[in-house]
Amino acid sequence: MTLRAGEIHALMGENGAGKSTLMKILSGAYTADPGSRILIDGCEVTINGPLSARALGIAVIYQEFSLSANLTVAxxxxxxxxxRRLGVVDRRAMAKGCEPILRRLGASFGPEALVSDLSIAERQLVEIARALHAKARILVMDEPTTPLSSRETGQLFSMIRELREDGMAIVYISHRMEEIYELADQVSVLRDGTYVGTLDRSVLSAETLVKMMVGRDLSGFYKKTHDVYQRGECVLSVRGLSDGRRVRNCSFDLHAGEVLGIAGLVGAGRTELARLLFGAERRRSGSIRLRGADINMRTPLDAIRAGLAYLTEDRKAQGLFLDMSVNENINVCTYSREARAGVLSLSKARLRSRDAIRTLGIRVHSPDVNVGSLSGGNQQKVLLSRLIELSPHVLILDEPTRGVDIGAKSEIYRIIAKLAQEGMAVVVISSELPEIIGTADRVLVMREGELVGELGGDTGQPITQEAVIALATSGDRASLSAAA
Incomplete structure (x- = not known):
């Protein structure tokens, strides 16, 4: 792989392809195998630790920030x-030394601000400022837009382009195709730890990239194996659901064997609606009927017992136990079901986790591996397998492919279609319109906490990006007809 000054070089590949490993070698966290060669300015160099990498002008901004929240920006x-001055840390001199870089980046905070008081986007700015202050010539950015809003993403892109104009070499790692098209001058692809090839911006296409990454083309990427016209009985009926704040008067029905998409702009209330259904937020008004019976869920445990399962949009903070094994994460909700006299059946749990690993294609050497060490796509499949083991009547998936590579996305779509084919009722909430359109049989669109329209199913309105956006931005039937 060759990286040039004043170039944005995207690095793509499935989870587990070796992207992070390669970057950790460059950062000095890992040591390269004997026989490897790294050349900077044509001269062979040895990177034997983070300080060595820093001295060579290499800086890495990981997806999980490496900042100390209890310290100031400076x-x-x-x-x-x-x-230091007279053996004591000179904070005034450090603050003064940071000011030019913070001004250059257009930071709205000063060097004395505590990192704990900054937003996610501002913390990312501190990471970039640290790299510039260390006179980095090679900047590696690993999934930098994952926690950002669209406005913050736009600001980051402008900053990246400025750094390119200043002659910095940038390695940009992302699973999002649209970001690659917008930023990259070159794209290199890894698969199974091996370099596949490099594409110039002028020949980039989704089909070519996907084939290089996963060894197959896009045909059947969103393939639906269930019959969308033969949905079953009404499993979930919601009427006038409100939380008094973000969700207002929402009503809809969900049928067995159906995939129902919920679309809308960021802040429209989709996640809040899901949390209301799951008992994670308090309901102020409205009714929920599951399989013909009224249910009143005060906690998520009530929802699980009633037959609902919810995959959270934040798998690390609210879904997985990162310091526990894959086996424990898959079985944590089913241990008590098989316990006898307070004794857990560990053999059954292990058999269940092995079956889940095989069925969902989780890439892991052993069920005893810590789930925190897995790639994002494999973590998502572990969490999904836990919910499937509950055998719910309704499965709610909130951003099921966030931070997941395109190969793992395809596998998750296959799982969703298979669950619907087996008669499960599935709700998919996603910010990616192609994902909603490709997986859902019907789509409900939210705007400012309300369900403002429905597409597909019996409505006669086709599910298109234009129709979804028209409803999400105006909620106007006339604009929907015009878009359609």
Whole structure:
């Protein structure tokens, strides 16, 4: 792989393809195998630790920030290189030294601000400022837009382009095709730890990239194996559901064997609606009927017992137990079901986790591996397998492919279609319109906490991006007809 000054070089590949491993070698976290060669300015170099990488002008901004929240911006930027005067850390001099870089980046905060008080986007700015202050010439950015809003993403892109104009070489890792098309000058692809090839911006296409990444083309990517015209009985009936704040007067029905998409702009209330259904937020008004019976869910445990399962949009903070094994994460909700006299059946649990690993294609050497060490796509499949083991009547999936590579996305879509084919009622909430259109039989569109329209099914309105956007932005039937 060759990286040039003043170039944005995207690095793509499935989860587990070796992208992060390669970047950790460049950052000095891992040591390259004997016989490997790394050349900077044509001269062979040895990277034997993070300080060595920093001295060579290499900086890495990981998806999980490496900032100390209890320190100031200046203290984070100078961390490990503190300025001292008479043996005491000179905070005033460090703050003064940071000011030019913060001004250059257009930061709205000063060097004395505590990192704990900053937003996610502002913390990312501190990471970039630290790299610039260390005079980095090679900047690696790993999934930098995952926690950002669309406005913050636009600001980040402008900053990246400015850094390119200043001659910095940037390695940009992302699963999002639209970001690659917008930013990349070159794209290199890894598969199974091996370099596949590099494409120039002028020949980029989704079909070519996907084939290089996963070894197959896009045909059947969103293939629905269930019969969308033969949906079963009404499993879930919601009427006038409100939380008094973000969700207002929502009503809909969900049938067995159906995939129901819920679309809308960020902040429209989709996640809040899902949490209301799951008992994670308090309901102020409205009714929920599951399989013909009224249910009143005060907690998520009530929802699980009633037959609902919910895959959260934040798998790390609200879904997985990162310091526990894959086996424990898959079985954590089913242990008690098989316990006898307070004794867990570990053999059954292990058999269940092995079956789930095989069925869902989870890439892991052993069920005893910590789930926190897995790639994002495999973590998502572990969480999904836990919910499937509950055998719910209704499965709610909130951003099921967030932070997941395109190969794992395809597998998750296959799982969704298979569950619907087996008669499960599935709700898919997603910010990616192609995902909603490709997986859902019907789509409900939310705007400002209300369900403002329905597409597909018996409505006679086709599910298109234009129709979804028209409803999400105006909620006007006339604009929907015009878009359709």
């Amino acid at each position: 203290e984070n930027i100078y961390l490990g290189r503190e300025l």
